[in-house]
Amino acid sequence: MRxxxxxxxxxxxxxxxxxxxxxxxxxxxxxxxxxxVGILELNQxxxxxxxxxxxxxxxxxxxxxxxxxxxxxxLGSSVYLDHFTVEGIFGEEIxxxxxxxxxxxxxxxxxxxxxxxWVSRGSSKLGLSxxxxxxxxxxxxxx
Numbered sequence: 001m002r003x004x005x006x007x008x009x010x011x012x013x014x015x016x017x018x019x020x021x022x023x024x025x026x027x028x029x030x031x032x033x034x035x036x037v038g039i040l041e042l043n044q045x046x047x048x049x050x051x052x053x054x055x056x057x058x059x060x061x062x063x064x065x066x067x068x069x070x071x072x073x074x075l076g077s078s079v080y081l082d083h084f085t086v087e088g089i090f091g092e093e094i095x096x097x098x099x100x101x102x103x104x105x106x107x108x109x110x111x112x113x114x115x116x117x118w119v120s121r122g123s124s125k126l127g128l129s130x131x132x133x134x135x136x137x138x139x140x141x142x143x
Contacts, residue, residue: 001069002067003067003084004065007060010060012060012088013087014055014058016084017054017056017083018053018083019042019045020048020049020052021044021045021077022045023077024043026044027039027072027073028069028070028072029071029072030067030068031066032059034068037058040056051082060086069084
């Protein structure tokens with residue numbers, strides 16, 4: 001798993017990785033900007049629907065930072081990685097962690113009209129879809 005994080009300030013941040021795994025002895029190596037910064041030890045979960053979070057303090061530089069997570073060795077079973085977040089002060093404001101609902105979804109907005117304030121990145125486009133709504137009458141459509 002690899003992603004980039006853009007920062008206005010350098011400093012120490014908290015990386016949180018959401019995962020599930022049904023075996024023990026699972027370790028992942030965490031790299032920041034190509035350098036090994038730690039080992040994430042994944043505790044055994046009760047089932048594949050029992051998600052856990054592991055945290056690690058990381059130092060990030062000002063500007064673009066690449067975060068990469070790799071298996072340390074052969075894993076005892078399949079590891080399912082949902083997402084990771086980086087929390088801390090990214091500039092003038094404190095970035096708040098994403099809160100998941102009871103179904104494991106996170107939403108920052110309801111899609112009841114065309115005035116939603118979501119922004120697409122890269123070549124993706126956003127729109128509203130009346131199909132399979134999660135809450136309300138519309139769903140977000142990413143295409």
